[in-house]
Amino acid sequence: MNKGESTPVQDPVELEIIRLFGAGEGDSALRLMMRTYQQILYKHIRRMVVDHDAADDLLQVTFIKAWQNLGNFRGEARLKTWLYTIASNQCLSYLKKKRRVFFLSIHDIEPELNRQLKAGTDVIDGDEISLVLQTAVLKLPDKQRLVFNMKYYDDLDYETMSRITGTSVGALKASYHHAVQKIQKQIKSSD
């Protein structure tokens, strides 16, 4: 993502999606929106919830919510940033609900996600270090994990992340720094 993300840049695809929606062609707008953003959002959600079925469900819900509220989209940020925000909130709500259902404490969902991660090794690409890294990332708190994923994998700049999470840039930098330190410590201990 480029550094000019903080200013609302309307690229042609986003303008076309909004135009289609305004013209009453809602289905076409949704199709175009999904074709454009489905892969990056799927990966973003999948990294948070690990399970493919949950990621599939949350991705669909994200697009449905975006489609339903596209009329209220003010264009102050990019559509991609807005979709990231919806997806991130969906992920955090899902994890919170999952904890509530299983009566788990705040950090006890990590073994469950870890189990899913190891069970799904057939769909995980990369070498062993990737698995070790993912295991270490899963030990982070949800919001810190969200910040780490957005910075490390999606390479979003802090301004965009600030818009997505509603947190200050300084707090995000500190959160990412702490996350990296924890992961490094985890990797060292696993060696």
Place this chain on the structure above:
Amino acid sequence: MRFRKFKNKLRVPIKPNRLHFVLILCCMDFKFDLLPPPNDSFSAPYGYYENLPERTLTRLHRDVHANRQPSPLLRFRWSGLAFLFVVTLLIWGQLSDWGARISEDGNAAPLEAALVDLPESVRIEYLLAHSPSPDLQWLTSSEMNSMPIIESEVAAELLEQSSAASWSSDYELDLIAETEFIDTP
């Protein structure tokens, strides 16, 4: 032999220069960053993205049909019906209360109007005869000022009537007693 020749060809003499020092410094700089380069670990199943928009659209239309707003009564069901029942009872009670008040006022107003048209003495007499004392509150202050004279007259009349009544009742009792005495062996 052939393998040895090939090995000799691959051998490159390494002479340290500035570039090597720069590379070593860079390696020292990144030595502390143990994170591997980002490699996206997760991948979707094959063909997942192809039919995703269609599945989402199907789900969207199904949800829209499923979540069509029902009528308020169906939505609230029993709680709504219970609420309506309570509201009806309250309104009914309030209405009956109002009705009772209206009927009382409706009965009282013509009577008062009719009494005003009557001569004063007749009116007072009527009030004393047919209504207990609280009804005297209907009278105006001017009427109340004239009350003592009229009251004394009427009171005298009433006293006469009551004494007559008491006499008659005493007389009757005596008669009964005499009759019983006569009948008693």
